[in-house]
Amino acid sequence: MQQHGERAIAANAVRKTKGRTAWSRMLLNWELYLFIAPAFLYYLIFHYGPMYGIQIAFKNFIPTKGITGSPWVGFEHFTRFFESYYFWDLLWNTLSISLYELAVGFPLPIILALAFNEVKDSFFKRTVQTVTYSPHFISVVVMSGIIITFLTPSTGMIVHLVELFGFEAPQFLTDPRWFKTVYVLSGVWQGTGWGTIIYLAALSAVDPQQHEAAIMDGATRFQRIVNINIPAIFPTITILLILNMGGILSVGFEKILLLQNPLNMESSDVISTFVYRSGLLDAQYSFSTAVGLFNSVINAILLIAVNQIARRTSETSLW
């Protein structure tokens, strides 16, 4: 009865709003524009403003002449970047660190979430979750500090640990061959627990009846995970994979910057750290903007391409 009444009111409201013209609805709700004004101005100034500034990638930016007053040079900065000897190294480092991170870091939260989901003892479950989520809240600076301290030759904890097992500890931070592994594994340590939350949310939506039916049919726990739980979180997996692919050229810039040193530069220098160095430290504004633009464009293309593939093959996509 009450439900019926509510529905009538709702229907009435819809009819009323549809009847009005857009203009009168705008006038009626003029305050909503006041509500959105701060956000609108913020995005206009601090996000679209820099997009306007991108044009300096095609100019020779001279600070005294400003963005509009500087002379156009076309694709000169892009050509210089593509022809530079470090171009392929930067591209390779950026891509390989990203793909390495994706290959190791992407499946782990899924596995951990599936494992959490099988635990019935809620105290144990909550303890493990609280502990594994916690590194997420450590700042990049502190995280880098911990990595550096733990890996310092002769005094670091991990170095001692490696030696305890009878191996000789490598020069983790100064040997270029180790940089990517250090970067990726520390990221896994910090992010895996937190990454499970989104999959646990998807798993909580699984209908228990499916499991009951499967148990009746004699399915083992493992079979139920493979045939019920994994398909249930598959759309979430796809969405996160698309988002990750879209950011493939923007690897964790802040942590890399903090862990970089002249000795590991060969394998640690990525496009974003290069943009920071050439742009802000060496003040090559136009050149660095061109490099940054190249990076963003590739990211956008990847995002669109992967989204397209996902839409064709699995009917799950961002848009």
Place this chain on the structure above:
Amino acid sequence: MASLARESTGDKIFVFVNYVFLVLALIIVAYPLLYVVSASVSDPKFVNSGEMWLLPKGLTFDGYRLVLNNPKIWSGYTNTIVYTLVGTALNLFVTLPAAYALSRSDFVGRGFFMGMFLVTMFFGGGLVPSYLLVKDLGLVNSMWALLLPGAASVWNIIVARTFFQSTIPKELQEAAHIDGCTNLRLFATVVLPLSAPIIAVMALFYGVGHWNSYFGALIYLNDESKYPLQMILRQILVLQEMSAEMTGVAVDSSVAIAMNNKADVASLVKYAVIIVSTLPVIVVYPFLQRYFVQGVMIGSVKG
């Protein structure tokens, strides 16, 4: 559910393996954390030589004494608290009203605004144009250079919008309108009081972000007295600069007599400074975990 059927031997093995896996994950994550805590109160000689493995050895609080006597740490702390409070207030002021407006289906132009915000998630001007903008606005070397460029996040706006859409009944809004209540009053007296959970989630996400951020300070601040805590930490932990004050304190105090080795002081200070700087987040985290998780879950609902 599990009681419906007897657990088969295979299932028992599976459950056992699962527990072993999770205990292993627990140890891998917890051990380094415990190690840092123990190292911060241990004699650096034992830590550096690898004799301290889990429990503190040669108990000492000198590291904390050195850190807490350092004026830079205090100024960093003060600055970070100010930046976090002002920044979070600004974030909420921009995010909540915008999210509420976007949650209203009778808001003409919400598609336009949403689209405009979403584009910025996938495409931006990049580092140098952003830097030039902040410079042109005359914000360099001020607190506003750290706060204004990050005044809102699209993700958080979507999360808050989803919350408003799913928890504030439409009928309430209709009734308020019929009673002649303005949108402004509706938002202040009805919507916000009903939205305590999402306000908490937003404040936490933004607050932790401000507490942990350093990059804005690195590029926009020249004046060391304005540095947030993370920049001071960077000097100590990453650039390994033990400031004059720090070693100075060591030389003056009785601590120096106990440890005349500069490297020992440095390592002790590092562990202590990690704890001191992360403490506020660690202390509040277990109490607020529920809200953090809630925030991520609401965000994962497809909007």
